[in-house]
Amino acid sequence: MNAAEPARFDLFIDGQEISGQKGERATLKDPASGHAIASVAIAGRDEALHALEAADRAFRESPWAQDDGALRARVLRRLADRLEADAESFARLETVNMGKTLREARGDVAFVVRTLEYASGLADKIEGETIPVPPPRFDYTVREPLGVTVHIAPWNYPLLLAIRSVAPALASGNSVVLKPASLTPLTAVSFARLAHAGGVPPGILNVVMGPGREVGEALVTDERCRAVSFTGSVEVGLRIGEIAGRRAIPQTLELGGKSPVLVLPDADLDRAARGIGFGIFGNAGQMCWAASRLIVHESVRVPLLGKVRAFAEALKLGPGIEDGIDMGPLVSADQVDRVLGYIDAARQDGGKVITGGGRPDDPRLAPGNFVRPTIVEEVPPTSRAVREEIFGPVLSVSSFREVEEAIRLANDTRFGLFAALWTKDVGAAHSLARRLHAGMIAINDPPNTFPQTPFGGVKDSGVGSEQGRKSIEFFTRTKNVLVHLGTPGKRPAPASVRTKPPK
Numbered sequence: 031m032n033a034a035e036p037a038r039f040d041l042f043i044d045g046q047e048i049s050g051q052k053g054e055r056a057t058l059k060d061p062a063s064g065h066a067i068a069s070v071a072i073a074g075r076d077e078a079l080h081a082l083e084a085a086d087r088a089f090r091e092s093p094w095a096q097d098d099g100a101l102r103a104r105v106l107r108r109l110a111d112r113l114e115a116d117a118e119s120f121a122r123l124e125t126v127n128m129g130k131t132l133r134e135a136r137g138d139v140a141f142v143v144r145t146l147e148y149a150s151g152l153a154d155k156i157e158g159e160t161i162p163v164p165p166p167r168f169d170y171t172v173r174e175p176l177g178v179t180v181h182i183a184p185w186n187y188p189l190l191l192a193i194r195s196v197a198p199a200l201a202s203g204n205s206v207v208l209k210p211a212s213l214t215p216l217t218a219v220s221f222a223r224l225a226h227a228g229g230v231p232p233g234i235l236n237v238v239m240g241p242g243r244e245v246g247e248a249l250v251t252d253e254r255c256r257a258v259s260f261t262g263s264v265e266v267g268l269r270i271g272e273i274a275g276r277r278a279i280p281q282t283l284e285l286g287g288k289s290p291v292l293v294l295p296d297a298d299l300d301r302a303a304r305g306i307g308f309g310i311f312g313n314a315g316q317m318c319w320a321a322s323r324l325i326v327h328e329s330v331r332v333p334l335l336g337k338v339r340a341f342a343e344a345l346k347l348g349p350g351i352e353d354g355i356d357m358g359p360l361v362s363a364d365q366v367d368r369v370l371g372y373i374d375a376a377r378q379d380g381g382k383v384i385t386g387g388g389r390p391d392d393p394r395l396a397p398g399n400f401v402r403p404t405i406v407e408e409v410p411p412t413s414r415a416v417r418e419e420i421f422g423p424v425l426s427v428s429s430f431r432e433v434e435e436a437i438r439l440a441n442d443t444r445f446g447l448f449a450a451l452w453t454k455d456v457g458a459a460h461s462l463a464r465r466l467h468a469g470m471i472a473i474n475d476p477p478n479t480f481p482q483t484p485f486g487g488v489k490d491s492g493v494g495s496e497q498g499r500k501s502i503e504f505f506t507r508t509k510n511v512l513v514h515l516g517t518p519g520k521r522p523a524p525a526s527v528r529t530k531p532p533k
């Protein structure tokens with residue numbers, strides 16, 4: 031990429047790359063260096079409506095929705111292969127746009143490849159059922175695509191979180207309008223180009239960048255939008271939920287988290303320390319399910335904290351694009367301010383920062399949005415830093431004596447996305463898993479997911495779930511067909527014969 035002339039990324043509508051009507055553009059900068067990397071077209075309401083119109087027409091006119099699934103399976107499989115072949119350039123683009131390390135970005139692209147393969151495998155197995163009813167009737171169901179589905183994606187896993195809902199929507203025969211986050215739209219546009227070249231018909235996959243409040247709301251409010259999948263903040267999620275509720279369309283809201291990690295006295299502390307480190311410092315802590323609240327048994331607090339601290343201090347910060355970097359910058363300067371604000375709040379509320387606590391001293395990192403991996407102890411449970419989602423590399427630590435106390439602390443949050451627990455006691459692990467209020471539990475593992483496993487939360491973490499077979503159910507509706515088979519030997523006469531002649 032030429033730093034003097036940033037690469038152009040336009041809106042992708044109806045199989046074509048176009049600028050917005052007003053010609054507005056934004057320049058995006060590499061969060062590690064501040065260098066301009068891309069010039070991006072900005073859509074407004076008009077382009078959002080244009081994308082919906084293209085998607086609606088393609089849904090009605092292209093073979094995508096009518097096909098028995100074989101075409102969609104083939105095209106999605108081909109797309110997976112093409113993405114795999116081009117994985118390195120996608121990973122590099124994600125890294126310079128969002129800041130994550132190249133290792134993390136490669137992992138994300140590999141996940142998207144698997145998601146496409148999985149969706150491809152489901153595309154020709156979307157089946158209804160026959161339901162016994164009293165004779166002479168026969169009943170069956172078919173699952174039909176919904177029409178145009180809208181996908182609003184966040185900036186922390188730009189390609190992965192977009193395609194995890196786009197892939198099953200396409201596999202189910204829908205047409206898609208994707209609105210990526212304004213900060214990180216580059217891989218979404220590149221993906222649309224790849225999909226088009228790989229045989230996804232024009233209008234079936236459209237990408238519009240632009241301010242969420244204007245473009246996102248225009249998309250969800252329009253009657254052509256038949257379902258919405260949203261990942262992002264609680265505040266915006268609730269707004270989307272309100273609009274979708276008023277329009278009676280299905281919605282999946284994948285919102286924030288404040289996930290607890292419970293460590294029992296018998297845990298393997300080395301493995302737990304690594305898992306805790308990955309769970310809060312991975313992606314520089316910018317994860318909806320970041321395991322940000324460590325709740326450790328008092329008897330192992332000191333040795334465990336020593337190991338987690340050593341893990342944090344060994345992480346090499348730097349531009350994600352360089353070799354050997356463990357943690358990249360945060361996505362934006364605003365995000366740095368937000369995270370530092372929470373660290374200050376923790377301090378003011380009496381918390382003790384045992385490592386990190388601010389920006390790194392290394393002058394080479396000064397132009398980037400870097401924050402050191404941070405661990406804070408003794409923050410009261412009422413502190414903003416413990417109650418709200420920080421979305422950065424900040425771990426708060428509290429300890430417990432009785433397991434009941436640990437459960438109470440773990441569940442004392444408005445969120446319920448994920449919880450991890452570390453113990454060798456199988457019985458304790460499964461009974462704790464039942465009592466933790468979260469949509470996903472990991473036992474002796476950091477936050478980890480696969481395209482075939484459901485992903486979703488309870489309480490303010492959202493409604494519905496992404497991934498897995500159920501995603502096909504979300505993107506299709508059931509139609510019931512009841513047939514009267516007639517009485518054997520007494521077939522009903524045609525209507526013209528049954529009609530009595532006028533007297």
Ligand code: NDP
Pocket residue numbers: 182183184185186209210211212213240241242243244245246247261262263264266267269270284285286287317318419420421
């Ligand atoms: P937002 O919820 O604001 O943004 C997520 C997506 O929604 C973006 O595409 C955004 O567009 C769009 N959007 C914003 N406002 C509207 C609206 N009124 N109607 C429709 N779409 C809209 O998250 P932020 O990016 O601002 O991040 C703020 C905080 O949210 C983070 O610090 C974190 O706490 C949380 N978050 C949680 C995520 C998760 O995975 N659960 C992911 C990202 C953030 P645009 O980019 O144009 O604003």
